[in-house]
Amino acid sequence: MSEGTVGRAFPAVVDTGSVTETHSQHDLAQHDRGAGFDGPRGTILAVDDEPDILIALEDLFEDSYRVLTTSNPNEALEILHAEPDIAVVLSDQRMPGLTGDALLAEARAFHDAQAILLTGYADITAVIAALNRGGIVGYVTKPWDASLLRSTVRQAFERHRLGRDLATERALLRGLLDHAQDAISFKDADGRFVRLNARKATLLGRDVFSCIGQREGDLLGAKGGTVAEADAAAIRSGTVAESLTSEGPVGAELWSHVTRVPIRDAGGAVSHLAVIERDVTEQRTLEARLRQSDKMQALGTLAGGIAHDFNNLLTAILGSLELAAPKVAEQPRVQRLIENARGAAERGASLTKRLLSFSRAHDLQARATDVNALIGGMSDLFGRSLGGLVSVRTELTAGLPAVQVDPDQLELAVLNLCINARDAMPDGGTITVATRRLDIAGDPEIADGSYLGVSVSDEGTGIPDEILRRVCEPFFTTKAVGQGTGLGLAMVFGLAQQSKGRLAIESEVGRGTRVELALPFAAEAPEQATRAPGDVPVAARSARILVVDDDAQVRHVTASFLAGFGHDATEAGDGEAALRSFAPGRFDLIVADLAMPGMSGIELAAEIRVRDPSLPVLILTGHAEAMQIPDDLPVLTKPFRSADLASRVSELLDGAGSGRG
Numbered sequence: 001m002s003e004g005t006v007g008r009a010f011p012a013v014v015d016t017g018s019v020t021e022t023h024s025q026h027d028l029a030q031h032d033r034g035a036g037f038d039g040p041r042g043t044i045l046a047v048d049d050e051p052d053i054l055i056a057l058e059d060l061f062e063d064s065y066r067v068l069t070t071s072n073p074n075e076a077l078e079i080l081h082a083e084p085d086i087a088v089v090l091s092d093q094r095m096p097g098l099t100g101d102a103l104l105a106e107a108r109a110f111h112d113a114q115a116i117l118l119t120g121y122a123d124i125t126a127v128i129a130a131l132n133r134g135g136i137v138g139y140v141t142k143p144w145d146a147s148l149l150r151s152t153v154r155q156a157f158e159r160h161r162l163g164r165d166l167a168t169e170r171a172l173l174r175g176l177l178d179h180a181q182d183a184i185s186f187k188d189a190d191g192r193f194v195r196l197n198a199r200k201a202t203l204l205g206r207d208v209f210s211c212i213g214q215r216e217g218d219l220l221g222a223k224g225g226t227v228a229e230a231d232a233a234a235i236r237s238g239t240v241a242e243s244l245t246s247e248g249p250v251g252a253e254l255w256s257h258v259t260r261v262p263i264r265d266a267g268g269a270v271s272h273l274a275v276i277e278r279d280v281t282e283q284r285t286l287e288a289r290l291r292q293s294d295k296m297q298a299l300g301t302l303a304g305g306i307a308h309d310f311n312n313l314l315t316a317i318l319g320s321l322e323l324a325a326p327k328v329a330e331q332p333r334v335q336r337l338i339e340n341a342r343g344a345a346e347r348g349a350s351l352t353k354r355l356l357s358f359s360r361a362h363d364l365q366a367r368a369t370d371v372n373a374l375i376g377g378m379s380d381l382f383g384r385s386l387g388g389l390v391s392v393r394t395e396l397t398a399g400l401p402a403v404q405v406d407p408d409q410l411e412l413a414v415l416n417l418c419i420n421a422r423d424a425m426p427d428g429g430t431i432t433v434a435t436r437r438l439d440i441a442g443d444p445e446i447a448d449g450s451y452l453g454v455s456v457s458d459e460g461t462g463i464p465d466e467i468l469r470r471v472c473e474p475f476f477t478t479k480a481v482g483q484g485t486g487l488g489l490a491m492v493f494g495l496a497q498q499s500k501g502r503l504a505i506e507s508e509v510g511r512g513t514r515v516e517l518a519l520p521f522a523a524e525a526p527e528q529a530t531r532a533p534g535d536v537p538v539a540a541r542s543a544r545i546l547v548v549d550d551d552a553q554v555r556h557v558t559a560s561f562l563a564g565f566g567h568d569a570t571e572a573g574d575g576e577a578a579l580r581s582f583a584p585g586r587f588d589l590i591v592a593d594l595a596m597p598g599m600s601g602i603e604l605a606a607e608i609r610v611r612d613p614s615l616p617v618l619i620l621t622g623h624a625e626a627m628q629i630p631d632d633l634p635v636l637t638k639p640f641r642s643a644d645l646a647s648r649v650s651e652l653l654d655g656a657g658s659g660r661g
Contacts, residue, residue: 311622575599
């Protein structure tokens with residue numbers, strides 16, 4: 001392999017991915033210093049069969065990293081073999097000969113570089129497969145947002161650097177055997193203890209003196225055969241041997257990392273064996289949590305990428321169905337078809353919410369929430385969603401303070417848990433939804449303090465230990481095809497983490513399952529509702545409203561809703577068209593989509609405020625994560641019902657009425 005893949009240091013034949021070697025390693029070092037290197041910098045590898053993409057990536061990162069590029073996936077593997085210090089690999093997905101996810105999976109077998117998939121199309125199958133194989137830690141779409149891509153690479157680089165630092169510290173700690181808390185012992189060639197520390201003796205249930213001269217296999221009884229065999233194998237091989245052992249029930253194992261070091265005498269024969277046992281239970285637990293967190297992050301990025309378009313479609317579908325329903329009021333068969341379509345679209349909206357619930361922490365609209373009141377108001381929802389075979393009993397502790405949580409997401413979480421409980425009781429039974437005060441201390445997942453516990457318990461089949469460890473993984477489900485998405489508990493887990501709480505699951509096969517959310521208390525009392533949930537506010541006067549949306553179907557539905565409320569709605573397909581239609585005093589309200597080509601809804605609102613500071617602007621969005629929305633801009637998320645739109649429009653018009661005369 002030649003060195004011409006390093007940045008622009010050497011000319012490359014871009015149509016084949018091959019390179020021409022024209023400089024030495026000395027020249028390369030000179031080039032690095034000339035580029036402003038103050039010392040060793042992180043190295044990243046970019047792989048894409050489009051030369052223009054490689055040039056763009058190099059320009060984006062060359063000021064911060066040493067950038068290697070290649071248009072040939074097989075050459076990328078050669079570069080990784082030759083460059084052990086590469087920290088991050090950015091790979092295109094669709095390339096001739098080898099796809100990006102396959103390349104990254106193969107690289108993972110011999111290299112510890114963090115892998116990011118860079119693709120111009122949403123191949124969710126490839127992304128999920130690569131994610132579950134541990135092949136990628138991030139997913140970025142083309143065309144990319146430069147800030148997002150830089151941030152993703154920076155986080156991956158930091159994760160790689162921390163991993164390297166941890167590996168170095170581990171090697172140094174092994175040199176401090178006499179001061180470590182590891183279980184350390186020395187045995188002769190026959191496996192008898194000649195020396196051991198107190199930690200090792202404690203694990204054997206004895207004191208140090210009584211262990212000297214004894215074989216560990218004899219002291220352990222039935223479990224001793226495995227240890228004796230491993231000791232004998234290490235002595236025979238004469239090389240250092242490492243193994244990972246566990247004991248205890250599945251899901252609650254105690255893990256130990258065991259290192260066996262043969263020690264030779266002056267004649268070269270193995271005379272003793274040093275055994276170092278380290279408790280790595282906490283490390284294994286943290287690694288499992290890190291893998292779970294990485295999966296959530298990658299899937300959240302993917303969810304955010306498709307949410308805007310998907311929610312636009314759902315807005316158009318649900319809005320059109322709502323507008324069509326009154327026109328066929330005298331046709332029951334058509335009404336049933338409309339209700340079926342509406343139900344399917346609402347299930348799609350629910351799925352999108354589940355995906356977005358763990359995409360980003362600030363997707364949640366956390367506020368002070370009365371949990372008892374929220375659960376008490378779900379009785380009708382339980383009846384419609386759970387069927388007649390199960391009953392729901394509530395045990396709500398009175399007087400509990402409000403918690404800081406997104407109430408919509410908490411309602412969805414409780415419903416998901418109740419649906420899981422129902423599915424665990426195919427013959428029917430009772431689901432118990434309860435609240436209580438929790439005082440938590442010493443839990444590594446959350447800070448010490450008081451929390452509100454929300455639990456859902458069933459009398460169902462229970463969860464085996466081997467499945468219990470995986471139930472919070474996204475897309476993991478034991479249900480038949482079409483009966484579950486595998487996102488229910490993943491969504492609840494994401495809500496708990498983003499709300500600075502925790503999720504705990506207790507289950508016994510044949511006895512049932514109890515799932516409990518611990519949520520932090522709020523610093524203030526919840527706001528009191530000013531309107532009954534079913535009320536649709538009516539504006540006191542007809543208003544002139546400008547509707548701005550690049551999606552014609554969504555724009556038409558929104559304008560039709562507003563016309564139905566008695567308002568005069570004018571449509572514009574983008575921000576520029578809206579400004580051409582605008583004149584101070586012509587409109588009473590602007591309703592604008594967030595993500596539009598050319599000019600976003602936020603930019604349009606800023607321009608409108610310059611021309612008419614008192615004119616209210618309502619932002620509609622299918623994915624609030626698309627960009628940072630100022631706190632003083634009101635937002636309505638898609639898909640929405642006419643009542644939701646009517647309520648927000650009425651509030652804004654009433655609030656602006658006095659200021660606009």
